[in-house]
Amino acid sequence: MLTLYHRPRSRSSRFLWLLEELGEPYEIKLVTIRASDGSGALDPNNPHPHGKVPVIVHDGVTVFESAAICAYLTDAFPKNAIGPKIGDAMRGPYLSWLAYYAGVLEPAFVSKFMKVEVPRGTAGWVNVEEAMEFVDKALGQRSFIAGDKFSAADILYSSSFALFASSPIMPKTKNVDAYVKCCTARPAFAKAQARENG
Numbered sequence: 001m002l003t004l005y006h007r008p009r010s011r012s013s014r015f016l017w018l019l020e021e022l023g024e025p026y027e028i029k030l031v032t033i034r035a036s037d038g039s040g041a042l043d044p045n046n047p048h049p050h051g052k053v054p055v056i057v058h059d060g061v062t063v064f065e066s067a068a069i070c071a072y073l074t075d076a077f078p079k080n081a082i083g084p085k086i087g088d089a090m091r092g093p094y095l096s097w098l099a100y101y102a103g104v105l106e107p108a109f110v111s112k113f114m115k116v117e118v119p120r121g122t123a124g125w126v127n128v129e130e131a132m133e134f135v136d137k138a139l140g141q142r143s144f145i146a147g148d149k150f151s152a153a154d155i156l157y158s159s160s161f162a163l164f165a166s167s168p169i170m171p172k173t174k175n176v177d178a179y180v181k182c183c184t185a186r187p188a189f190a191k192a193q194a195r196e197n198g
């Protein structure tokens with residue numbers, strides 16, 4: 001049994017997309033979360049340690065943090081090859097890009113959103129401009145973020161870039177635009193949108 005704890009239009013939405021890509025049966029449990037405007041509330045039914053989403057429970061095992069959920073699910077459900085297996089040359093890049101998302105890219109975006117300057121040499125991440133220059137270069141060299149094959153890492157990156165498409169926070173580039181269009185044209189993206197509300 002595989003359960004996604006989900007709040008519509010939040011970071012858990014991209015896991016509907018991943019689950020649709022995997023083609024495995026799953027159930028959605030809608031939960032409430034605390035919103036930045038002070039509304040919302042912790043949900044006692046949510047197993048996440050901080051009451052956040054996403055979190056999944058698979059056969060009694062709880063997994064939280066987006067990058068960890070990607071790695072866990074693509075390892076557990078390899079049928080549709082959405083994540084490279086151990087031994088695949090793309091495995092190292094895949095894990096690197098998953099960790100880079102959580103440890104560098106999200107903190108870079110949040111820093112800019114919060115108008116906090118990223119201290120060079122002290123923070124474990126860099127500013128958005130430097131991170132996006134790296135991402136843009138990578139996407140200029142290959143079709144997807146970790147190689148020439150679509151993976152769960154692309155769900156994290158393309159869904160975030162789609163979200164920031166009209167925001168001044170994100171530097172815009174042709175490579176990123178084309179990448180977002182290509183990833184979100186996948187049938188699983190549309191299927192996930194249809195399940196957004198549970």
Ligand SMILES: N[C@@H](CCC(=O)N[C@@H](CS)C(=O)NCC(=O)O)C(=O)O
Nearest residue numbers: 010011033034051052053054065066
């Ligand atoms: N690092 C976490 C972030 C999860 C997160 O912050 N989710 C937001 C929704 S977009 C949330 O649940 N916020 C409610 C709260 O912070 O209490 C991940 O990527 O899984």
